[in-house]
Amino acid sequence: MPEGNFWRTEIWHPLSVHFPVALLLIATATLLVSFFIKTEIRKQWQNAAGGLLMVGCLSAWLSVYTGNLADGIVARKICDPTVLKDHQIAALTMAYLFTIASTLIVLSLFFQLKPKWKTGLYLLTLIFMLTGSGYLIYAGHTGASLVYQQGAGVNNHSVDCN
Amino acid sequence: MKHLKLLMIAFTLFIVGACGEKTDVVESGTYQGTISEVEADKSEIYVKTADDKLLELYFTETTTLTKDGATVPFSELAEGKKVEVEVKKEGNRLDPVSVKILE
Numbered sequence: 001m002p003e004g005n006f007w008r009t010e011i012w013h014p015l016s017v018h019f020p021v022a023l024l025l026i027a028t029a030t031l032l033v034s035f036f037i038k039t040e041i042r043k044q045w046q047n048a049a050g051g052l053l054m055v056g057c058l059s060a061w062l063s064v065y066t067g068n069l070a071d072g073i074v075a076r077k078i079c080d081p082t083v084l085k086d087h088q089i090a091a092l093t094m095a096y097l098f099t100i101a102s103t104l105i106v107l108s109l110f111f112q113l114k115p116k117w118k119t120g121l122y123l124l125t126l127i128f129m130l131t132g133s134g135y136l137i138y139a140g141h142t143g144a145s146l147v148y149q150q151g152a153g154v155n156n157h158s159v160d161c162n
Numbered sequence: 163m164k165h166l167k168l169l170m171i172a173f174t175l176f177i178v179g180a181c182g183e184k185t186d187v188v189e190s191g192t193y194q195g196t197i198s199e200v201e202a203d204k205s206e207i208y209v210k211t212a213d214d215k216l217l218e219l220y221f222t223e224t225t226t227l228t229k230d231g232a233t234v235p236f237s238e239l240a241e242g243k244k245v246e247v248e249v250k251k252e253g254n255r256l257d258p259v260s261v262k263i264l265e
Binding site: 071072075076078079080081082085086088089092 | 182185187204205220222254255
């Protein structure tokens with residue numbers, strides 16, 4: 001078996017990063033579906049999207065933090081850090097876009113708005129979330145490329161496993 | 163709606179710009195430039211060269227840092243200082259061999 005401590009600093013990023021990927025994409029899909037629902041349960045879909053968005057947003061910033069910790073270690077070992085830079089820029093952009101979307105959702109909860117304005121605010125939120133999802137998918141793609149093409153964060157062990 | 167779309171695009175581009183600048187890959191050699199950012203906790207510096215290239219350099223165990231011929235600590239580096247860096251290109255990674263503080 002490969003020796004060495006599993007709980008290396010760079011391990012915290014892959015452990016945390018899958019939460020925002022799942023939560024924020026489902027939040028976006030949920031809010032998108034809510035626009036096609038004409039009955040009273042639309043409100044429940046919007047609330048579900050809001051809840052997923054808040055938790056997803058917090059986990060996104062946690063992932064940005066753990067990614068920053070991993071960066072200093074991984075960037076010295078991989079052969080193409082330009083991919084890492086693309087990954088960082090996409091991830092940070094995504095985190096900011098979803099933070100704006102979260103702020104808009106909070107605004108819609110705390111202010112009594114006319115139905116027309118509320119729908120407009122949800123539409124604006126959805127646009128931010130869809131744009132954020134695009135960056136999230138790209139960040140995921142470059143992250144996977146870093147691991148599977150360049151072995152970022154992978155513990156180096158001998159070929160014969162001794 | 164058209165204005166909203168344009169606003170969204172402009173806003174997104176602003177956020178992308180604010181979230182970081184792409185760095186450049188250069189051939190092995192010696193370059194002069196100005197430090198645009200120092201990340202002390204990662205022993206990392208960004209150097210803007212005269213031909214507008216942005217080099218992201220992570221110090222290694224063998225990187226030497228000198229000023230007037232004498233070895234100085236990493237804390238001597240600061241934004242705005244002029245430096246001469248010798249880099250070795252490994253794949254697309256730039257390993258700093260030596261960093262000299264010029265001023």
